[in-house]
Amino acid sequence: xxxxxxxxxxxxxxxxxxxxxxxxxxxxxxxxxxxxxxxxxxxxxxxxxxxxxxxxxxxxxxxxxxxxxxxxxxxxxxxxxxxxxxxxxxxxxxxxxxxxxxxxxxxxxxxxxxxxxxxxxxxxxxxxxxxxxxxxxxxxxxxxxxxxxxxxxxxxxxxxxxxxxxxxxxxxxxxxxxxxxxxxxxxxxxxxxxxxxxxxxxxxxxxxxxxxxxxxxxxxxxxxxxxxxxxxxxxxxxxxxxxxxxxxxxxxxxxxxxxxxxxxxxxxxxxxxxxxxxxxxxxxxxxxxxxxxxxxxxxxxxxxxxxxx
Amino acid sequence: xxxxxxxxxxxxxxxxxxxxxxxxxxxxxxxxxxxxxxxxxxxxxxxxxxxxxxxxxxxxxxxxxxxxxxxxxxxxxxxxxxxxxxxxxxxxxxxxxxxxxxxxxxxxxxxxxxxxxxxxxxxxxxxxxxxxxxxxxxxxxxxxxxxxxxxxxxxxxxxxxxxxxxxxxxxxxxxxxxxxxxxxxxxxxxxxxxxxxxxxxxxxxxxxxxxxxxxxxxxxxxxxxxxxxxxxxxxxxxxxxxxxxxxxxxxxxxxxxxxxxxxxxxxxxxxxxxxxxxxxxxxxxxxxxxxxxxxx
Numbered sequence: 001x002x003x004x005x006x007x008x009x010x011x012x013x014x015x016x017x018x019x020x021x022x023x024x025x026x027x028x029x030x031x032x033x034x035x036x037x038x039x040x041x042x043x044x045x046x047x048x049x050x051x052x053x054x055x056x057x058x059x060x061x062x063x064x065x066x067x068x069x070x071x072x073x074x075x076x077x078x079x080x081x082x083x084x085x086x087x088x089x090x091x092x093x094x095x096x097x098x099x100x101x102x103x104x105x106x107x108x109x110x111x112x113x114x115x116x117x118x119x120x121x122x123x124x125x126x127x128x129x130x131x132x133x134x135x136x137x138x139x140x141x142x143x144x145x146x147x148x149x150x151x152x153x154x155x156x157x158x159x160x161x162x163x164x165x166x167x168x169x170x171x172x173x174x175x176x177x178x179x180x181x182x183x184x185x186x187x188x189x190x191x192x193x194x195x196x197x198x199x200x201x202x203x204x205x206x207x208x209x210x211x212x213x214x215x216x217x218x219x220x221x222x223x224x225x226x227x228x229x230x231x232x233x234x235x236x237x238x239x240x241x242x243x244x245x246x247x248x249x250x251x252x253x254x255x256x257x258x259x260x261x262x263x264x265x266x267x268x269x270x271x272x273x274x275x276x277x278x279x280x281x282x283x284x285x286x287x288x289x290x291x292x293x294x295x296x297x298x299x300x301x302x303x304x305x306x307x308x309x
Numbered sequence: 310x311x312x313x314x315x316x317x318x319x320x321x322x323x324x325x326x327x328x329x330x331x332x333x334x335x336x337x338x339x340x341x342x343x344x345x346x347x348x349x350x351x352x353x354x355x356x357x358x359x360x361x362x363x364x365x366x367x368x369x370x371x372x373x374x375x376x377x378x379x380x381x382x383x384x385x386x387x388x389x390x391x392x393x394x395x396x397x398x399x400x401x402x403x404x405x406x407x408x409x410x411x412x413x414x415x416x417x418x419x420x421x422x423x424x425x426x427x428x429x430x431x432x433x434x435x436x437x438x439x440x441x442x443x444x445x446x447x448x449x450x451x452x453x454x455x456x457x458x459x460x461x462x463x464x465x466x467x468x469x470x471x472x473x474x475x476x477x478x479x480x481x482x483x484x485x486x487x488x489x490x491x492x493x494x495x496x497x498x499x500x501x502x503x504x505x506x507x508x509x510x511x512x513x514x515x516x517x518x519x520x521x522x523x524x525x526x527x528x529x530x531x532x533x534x535x536x537x538x539x540x541x542x543x544x545x546x547x548x549x550x551x552x553x554x555x556x557x558x559x560x561x562x563x564x565x566x567x568x569x570x571x572x573x574x575x576x577x578x579x580x581x582x583x584x585x586x587x588x589x590x591x592x593x594x595x596x597x598x599x600x601x602x603x604x605x
Contacts, residue, residue, distance in 0.1 A: 047446070050480075052473030056440040059477075061429065066451060086470070089433050090440065094421050244516015 002139040003164040004105070004196075008101055008110035009034035011146040012071060013041040021067060026049060026054045027074035032162075033103040035073035053078045055113050056084075057086040057098070064097040065081075069150055074101035075109070076159070077118035080125060091155045092128045098156075099149050103157045106195070106246035107274070108292060113281035119274045122194075123251030124264050125157045126224045134225040135159040135195040138167045139220055144175035161246075163284065164283040165196035166203075168219075171284060174303075178227040182234060186216030189306060191298075194220045197246045200288075204302065215242075217244075220253060231257070232265050240306070241269045244298055249273040270305055272298065320540040325398060326357045328598040331571040333392040333405060334595050339586045341409040343358045344417070347581040349389025350480030351493035351566040352381075352460060353517070354538050356393040359458060368398035368553040369564035377455050377551075378428045382437020382471075383462035383491065385583075391415050391424075395573050399426040410523040435468025437461065438488055442478050449555060456551045460489045464496030464515045472490035479529025484557035485552040488530075491537065493568035522563055530561040572597055 006155030016022040016038070028051045030036040039046035053074050060070035068230065072079070077104050079087060091098045109116045122199045132155060136142035140161070143281035149156040168183060183202050193201040198219035205215045218234050220226065235241060240262065243254040261269055274291055288294035292301055330353050338344030360366065364377035369374045381390045389410060393400045399415070407413040418432030429440045441459035448455055478486055496515045526532045528602060531553070535542040543564070550560040568582075569575030572594055586594065594600075 050468075050473070051478060052477065054436070054470040055473030055477060057440070058436050058439020058470070058474070059443040060448065062440040063447040064443075065428070066444065066447035066453075068447055070451075085434050086439070089430060090436055094430050138372075252364050 001164045001166055003162065004136065004142050004160045004276060005032075005034040005103055006037075007139045007142045007164075008103070008146060008158075008160055009037040011143045012038050012163060015147060016045055018259045019069070019150065021069040022065065023047060023068050024071050024073055025049050025056050025061050027056050027078065028076050029103070032075070033073040033101065043169065048261060053083040054086050058090055059082050061086075061094065061096045061100045069097060069099065071099045071101050071150075074102055074103065075116060075118070075282060076105040076121050077116055078290055079157075080121040081263065084124060088128060092131045094148065095130050097153055100155075100157045101160060102157060103160050104162045106161055107279055107287045108162055108225055108246075108284045109283045110162055111283070114278040116212060117279035118157070119247045120251070120281070121159065122223055122245070122247050122253060123255065126215050126252075126256065130155060130187075131224065132156045133159070134221060135223055136221060137194075137196055137198045137219055138169055140167065140169040140171055140173040144173050145221070146176070148175045159195060165199040168199050168202060174250050175221070178222045178225045180218065180227060180230045180234060181219040181221060183219050184215070184217040186214045186238075188214050189241045189242060189302065190216040190218060191241040191244055191302070192218045192253065192257055194223060195246060197244055197293060200293065200295045201244050201298060204298035207224055207299040208302060213303060213306060215302065220254055223253065224257065226256070228260055228264075231260060235261060235267070236265060241267060241268055242272060242305070243269060244272040244293065246293055249275055258262060272301065284292040323357055323361060323540050324386040325374050325533060326361060326572070327353050330357060330396060331599070332598045332600045333395070333402070335394070335572070336591060337388055337405045339591060340370050340406060341410055342585055343583070344388050344585075345385045345529060345583045346575060346586075347387035347495065347568040347583075348383060348462065348491070348493070349392070350572070350575060351537070351568045352383070352386055352491045353393075353571065354540065355460065355491065355543060355564055357564075358540060358547060360397045360544040363551070365455070365456065366397075368394075369424070371399060371405060371489070372402050375453065375605055378441070380428050380431065380437040380441050380454055380457070380459045381419055382431055382459050383434065384431030384437070384503050384517045385461075387415070387417065388420050390419060394481045396428050398574070400424075402461035403588050422525075427468060434462070434465040438471055438474035439476070440490070441486055442474055442481070442483060445478070445483040445559070446532045446590055448479060448485055456485050456487065458487050458489060460491055462496075463490060463494070464583070466490065466521075474486070474527055475525065475528050475530070478559040482541045482556045483559045484553040484555050486559040487547075488559065489562045489564055492521075492563055493566040495568040495569075495582070497579070499579050517563055525561045525563075529558055531558040532561050532563065534542045534563045534565065537566035
């Protein structure tokens with residue numbers, strides 16, 4: 001287990017050793033996002049932009065036209081809400097080679113509460129043409145995505161959580177854009193998830209197995225683009241789908257899966273996530289429990305919902 | 310007209326280009342049935358100066374790495390930029406007829422993915438300065454000698470994102486960056502009489518007599534104020550900007566202009582922010598701008 005913010009910083013430090021195009025632009029949050037480690041390792045490649053996220057996005061776009069690969073450092077909520085207009089017009093609409101390190105995504109934002117808990121980001125970012133939207137589950141996938149993104153030519157939104165989760169992949173992990181990652185085969189139902197929530201879903205599946213409920217788990221690392229045929233193929237073996245995300249039940253992973261299945265292969269999809277509520281300041285475990293996303297909560301909810309079906 | 314004379318102290322060539330540019334703005338908007346007029350008119354002399362004298366550019370090679378960059382941050386004045394680019398030889402003047410007509414390289418707001426010669430996309434206001442800062446920062450780091458110009462509107466200046474850039478650029482001592490404020494005294498709708506303390510009621514002045522020059526100077530910019538319709542003032546201002554040391558204060562040229570400049574019926578009229586001229590107005594314009602071609 002390694003906190004994804006440390007993975008982000010450490011991976012960029014290593015990449016920048018060999019790739020002089022990489023620069024990091026920070027919105028006065030480097031000690032939270034861990035861009036400060038990058039600043040210490042590569043002081044000439046770190047550019048402080050101040051508490052001015054919209055300008056930071058524009059500056060990155062300008063630098064990208066000159067061949068730099070700018071990674072942006074700020075909290076998810078400030079990218080997808082405050083700076084969404086320049087991300088839309090300057091990054092997505094021009095296909096700019098800018099990489100958004102969206103830190104502190106989801107619920108677990110270090111006690112900062114609802115103002116900082118962005119659980120609408122996937123709904124917003126996946127609706128943007130030309131945007132690539134990635135949500136790694138663990139440190140190995142995260143590092144691989146960062147390496148991939150730094151060499152990919154185009155806009156990338158990388159959903160980073162502050163902390164880490166248990167590892168589910170290994171150091172040999174290879175990232176392929178769009179592909180889905182089955183974590184567990186099952187038969188009674190399929191859990192589809194993304195980010196570190198996928199790991200909690202795997203834990204939930206193991207818990208459910210003790211109750212003779214055999215659920216599959218499918219991790220979606222690449223929200224956009226997505227190999228839709230591959231997703232549909234995995235779903236075809238199950239009558240009941242649960243989507244589970246550290247995100248609103250509106251428009252994120254649940255929306256994506258419901259859209260695809262209803263059009264191509266209709267079956268029941270039950271969405272777990274943040275149910276049209278704002279968050280609050282609390283420890284991580286408290287939040288996961290209260291908002292029904294801990295491994296235990298997920299397993300209990302599925303057991304109950306499965307009986308009701 | 311694509312040739313550029315090296316020394317033109319009587320400005321008649323530039324004046325003719327500006328008249329022709331203003332005619333093309335008015336007639337193209339009329340022909341396409343939509344578009345912005347007042348803003349392109351106020352910016353025309355500045356644009357002609359930049360594209361025909363001030364900037365080192367190659368219309369036949371828009372991607373030339375050492376080219377000076379220009380960003381029209383007030384992107385709704387796109388037809389003004391397109392007109393000047395066409396006159397300068399980036400594409401045929403004939404292509405202006407495709408403006409806003411679907412499947413066109415000439416989008417209502419500048420689209421960098423469609424038209425070679427544009428440096429970024431604009432349209433949502435307040436963003437161009439940030440991209441210009443990125444150009445200037447990148448140029449310094451790569452030791453490239455080009456200069457970056459960003460034209461901002463005075464209404465646009467109300468957008469907070471511009472002020473993020475105004476704070477940051479002097480910090481990074483971007484002497485290779487020049488912002489040009491097209492201070493034409495109007496915006497789209499403006500400030501009605503009962504909203505304005507001193508009762509002016511004529512919608513004028515997006516900045517309500519605020520001393521912008523002092524503010525910019527206090528933020529660390531090198532400030533130059535000019536008459537934005539006098540080539541005698543515009544050309545030296547651009548030249549001096551380009552001659553600034555690479556590491557030093559960025560330049561802010563406050564160009565005092567008139568929205569709708571150049572035509573009796575558009576000057577100072579907020580209604581001409583975006584408007585389609587009728588046949589009578591086109592005839593008046595042809596006369597006032599001394600346009601001889603009947604078909605245009």
